[in-house]
Amino acid sequence: MALAVTVSFSVGARLLHIPRKLAPLTTPFRPACSFSKMGSNNLQLGTSVPARKLVVRAARTESEGVSLGFRAPHFELPEPRTGKVWKLEDFEPYPALLVMFICNHCPFVKHLKKDIVKLANFYMKKGLAVVAISSNSVATHPQDGPQFMAEEAKQFNYPFPYLYDESQDVAREFRAVCTPEFFLFKKDGRRPYELVYHGQFDDSRPSNNVPVTGRDLSVAIDCVLSSQPAPSVQKPSVGCSIKWHPGTNL
Numbered sequence: 001m002a003l004a005v006t007v008s009f010s011v012g013a014r015l016l017h018i019p020r021k022l023a024p025l026t027t028p029f030r031p032a033c034s035f036s037k038m039g040s041n042n043l044q045l046g047t048s049v050p051a052r053k054l055v056v057r058a059a060r061t062e063s064e065g066v067s068l069g070f071r072a073p074h075f076e077l078p079e080p081r082t083g084k085v086w087k088l089e090d091f092e093p094y095p096a097l098l099v100m101f102i103c104n105h106c107p108f109v110k111h112l113k114k115d116i117v118k119l120a121n122f123y124m125k126k127g128l129a130v131v132a133i134s135s136n137s138v139a140t141h142p143q144d145g146p147q148f149m150a151e152e153a154k155q156f157n158y159p160f161p162y163l164y165d166e167s168q169d170v171a172r173e174f175r176a177v178c179t180p181e182f183f184l185f186k187k188d189g190r191r192p193y194e195l196v197y198h199g200q201f202d203d204s205r206p207s208n209n210v211p212v213t214g215r216d217l218s219v220a221i222d223c224v225l226s227s228q229p230a231p232s233v234q235k236p237s238v239g240c241s242i243k244w245h246p247g248t249n250l
Contacts, residue, residue, distance in 0.1 A: 061178040061241040068230075072097065072185045072193035073173035077133065077163035080146035081153045086131065086161050088193075094129035096224045097193055098217075099183040101176040101242065102162075103134045103144045104152050108239035109180050111206040113156060116180070119214050121159050123221050130160035135171035136179075136243040144243070171242055178239040182217055186224045196224055199234035 076087045091097050100116070102109045120130045136144040146164045153162040165171055174183060182201065185193035197220035204210040220230045 062236040062238050064177065064236055066175050066183070066195065066198050068195050068198070070195040072099070072183075072195070073170070075133075075163075075165075075170045075173070077165055077170060078146075079161045080150040080164050081158075081162065084161070086163055091129040091131065091193075092187075095127055095187060096221070097129045097131070097185045097187075098123075098221070099174065099185070100130070100132045101135060101171060101174070101179055101181040101183075102132050103136045103141070103179045103240075103243075104148055105136075105141055105143045106179045106240040107206050108178075111204065112180060112201050112212060115212045115214055116201070117156055117158060119218060123218075123225070124159055126225055128221060128225065132158065132160055132162045133165050133170060133176075134162065134179075135165035135168045135176065137168070137245040139246055141243050168242075168244060168248070176242060178237060178241055180239050181237050184217070184220050184224060184230070196220070196230040197234060198236075199231075200237045203235075205238065 072088060074088050076085060078085050098120075102113075102116075120128075124130055134144055134149055138145040142148075146166075149162055149164060152158075176183075180201065182197070182199065183195060184197035186196050187193045197217070199216055199220070201217050202210075202213045202215045204212045216231075216235060220234075222228075223230045
């Protein structure tokens with residue numbers, strides 16, 4: 001079955017201001033085993049292997065080029081769903097911060113979207129701060145614009161802010177290249193957030209029939225929240241390239 005995206009709408013000129021109200025999860029997110037040592041977790045997010053193989057026709061891009069220890073760049077971005085402007089400083093009280101570059105249209109993001117929400121709900125209760133950012137150009141992908149971001153956040157009950165990086169400056173500061181792309185930072189006391197994990201969600205892809213578990217990212221989060229070193233082996237995230245504004249020179 002071919003996976004295709006058809007655009008038949010235009011982007012409105014204003015941001016939606018929709019009050020946030022989280023609905024309870026219908027299926028609780030629980031780890032399959034308790035954390036005891038690094039690498040022992042296996043979170044069962046998906047319930048079964050897909051019955052039919054999906055063929056994804058999208059350019060594959062791997063996350064790369066960011067060294068561990070990289071300090072989280074400052075950002076100040078609007079949340080289309082509520083109209084609130086979020087800054088890096090808003091997350092300072094938390095010991096760990098997960099920054100995700102995602103978007104609406106990418107098949108790789110769609111493949112993980114519900115399980116990203118489950119993982120976020122689970123770990124936010126344990127003290128993890130989570131934020132998602134969309135940096136795609138609406139000139140080429142209007143379905144990723146702020147109006148539709150607000151609708152997406154409401155439809156999937158995102159428990160984290162979903163921010164709009166219109167200038168794409170924040171994506172460049174983070175050196176993000178694909179969606180989804182995961183940056184896990186930790187901080188000790190008053191020290192700045194430092195990158196400890198920059199890798200994949202798990203081995204599942206839209207076309208490989210591997211069930212979604214969230215294992216790679218969840219093990220890294222467990223390590224950080226329990227003051228353990230993050231895994232030294234980190235597989236890059238794979239997804240669609242960020243859609244830069246036409247004429248952008250990187």
